[in-house]
Amino acid sequence: MAGWPALASLVEEAGRPLVIEALRAWVEAKRGTPDVADELACARWCAARLAGLVRPSQRRVFNLTGTVLHTNLGRAVLAEEAIAAAVEAMRSPTTLEYDLGGGARGERDQHVAPWLCRLTGAEAATAVNNNAAAVLLALGALAAGREVIVSRGELIEIGGAFRIPDIMAHAGCRLVEVGTTNRTHLKDYAAAIGPDTAAIMKVHPSNYAIQGFTKSVAATELVPLAREKGLSLIEDLGSGTLADLDTWGLPHEPTAREAIEAGVDVVTFSGDKLLGGPQAGLLVGRRALIERIARHPLKRALRLDKVRLAALEATLRLYADPARLVERLPTIRALARPAEQIRAQAERLLPAFARALASLQTSIEEVRGQIGSGALPVDLLPSFALAVRGKGLDRIADAFRALPIPVIGRIADGTLFFDLRTLDDEVAFAAQLDKFDGVAG
Numbered sequence: 001m002a003g004w005p006a007l008a009s010l011v012e013e014a015g016r017p018l019v020i021e022a023l024r025a026w027v028e029a030k031r032g033t034p035d036v037a038d039e040l041a042c043a044r045w046c047a048a049r050l051a052g053l054v055r056p057s058q059r060r061v062f063n064l065t066g067t068v069l070h071t072n073l074g075r076a077v078l079a080e081e082a083i084a085a086a087v088e089a090m091r092s093p094t095t096l097e098y099d100l101g102g103g104a105r106g107e108r109d110q111h112v113a114p115w116l117c118r119l120t121g122a123e124a125a126t127a128v129n130n131n132a133a134a135v136l137l138a139l140g141a142l143a144a145g146r147e148v149i150v151s152r153g154e155l156i157e158i159g160g161a162f163r164i165p166d167i168m169a170h171a172g173c174r175l176v177e178v179g180t181t182n183r184t185h186l187k188d189y190a191a192a193i194g195p196d197t198a199a200i201m202k203v204h205p206s207n208y209a210i211q212g213f214t215k216s217v218a219a220t221e222l223v224p225l226a227r228e229k230g231l232s233l234i235e236d237l238g239s240g241t242l243a244d245l246d247t248w249g250l251p252h253e254p255t256a257r258e259a260i261e262a263g264v265d266v267v268t269f270s271g272d273k274l275l276g277g278p279q280a281g282l283l284v285g286r287r288a289l290i291e292r293i294a295r296h297p298l299k300r301a302l303r304l305d306k307v308r309l310a311a312l313e314a315t316l317r318l319y320a321d322p323a324r325l326v327e328r329l330p331t332i333r334a335l336a337r338p339a340e341q342i343r344a345q346a347e348r349l350l351p352a353f354a355r356a357l358a359s360l361q362t363s364i365e366e367v368r369g370q371i372g373s374g375a376l377p378v379d380l381l382p383s384f385a386l387a388v389r390g391k392g393l394d395r396i397a398d399a400f401r402a403l404p405i406p407v408i409g410r411i412a413d414g415t416l417f418f419d420l421r422t423l424d425d426e427v428a429f430a431a432q433l434d435k436f437d438g439v440a441g
């Protein structure tokens, strides 16, 4: 390789083992063909192969799908405060489980539990890897080997194979279904309680809605029954939120504080849905129960690392000043963005978009996006999109996904839409449009 300077520079970039691997592949590919001694051709071939190999697999994209919290695109984008805290924690040793005052071992939950208690009114709190883990752990710690009552209208499956009956089985609990798909009454719960019942669980229906002739029992109504029978009342809020979404003109989503005030014993919710933080599962509730949960052996397997705890702590701190959330928390900022502001952005970008798509029919369209991640399933966020109509939309979508920062849109009704609600880096997006030649001519 020493005699081949083009290869030497590849070694500099990618390291010797990967270049040797590429060279072997090249020799294999070119076996018997005459250009085996052509250094430049070889270097080009290897460079192309290596570029594909060393490019990060997980890459930044523009999420212009219209779904703000898109699970496949990584859900919440973190606040700058959370990013800074995570970076600092990555770079240095930290007080993850260390009590500086006493110079002794500390508790990792201590970084987030006081904030969670303050923000929800709960007595105690703990955090794990995600909300699926939180539900599994709560059930395993509070009801293993015993019965848990759930309404048939709440036996949901959400994305990624999270199904309440399966989680229940893995936690070692026996599921007792009550009511019907569309209607469950308080008396159904009462009738199902037996000597082996440990808990009643409520689950936010998340990604679907039951409409028409329906009845479900609110947590407030279940509290007296659970208390009288000595059962734990667990509520999985799914997305859940710590802020009143009504403040920003959004439909109401149940807050963790409301569930605690209603008297629910243990409430679980996600860190990276409406909360706008890193992936996490949060559990808040009565001290004795949260302590049982935190002591369960599974807690060790499901715990959070220092990086996410740092990001979560910084995110929670932002909630102490709800009035400034809209400036500081990207999830709330995206959800609260006025449609008129999005339209103005679409108008700024349309000329470059139209130029990039030359002969195709482009326009600005009024669209409806969604929160995503199971919060309020129906399309409700009025927004504006750059749109392109015509033949070969799949090819155009492919070309946008092949850009240096891939752009992900949505095809519906013979139109490719790029919903701009979640476009924060307009400069980078516009710069890519100027270079776009994926479907020229």
Ligand SMILES: *Cc1c(COP(=O)(O)O)cnc(C)c1O
Pocket (backbone or CB within 6 Å): 130, 131, 132, 133, 135, 158, 162, 203, 204, 205, 206, 207, 236, 237, 238, 239, 269, 270, 271, 272, 280, 281, 373, 374
């Ligand atoms: C999203 C959701 C979960 C799972 O939460 P993750 O944080 O994705 O693990 C559990 N229950 C409900 C009701 C949900 O909406």
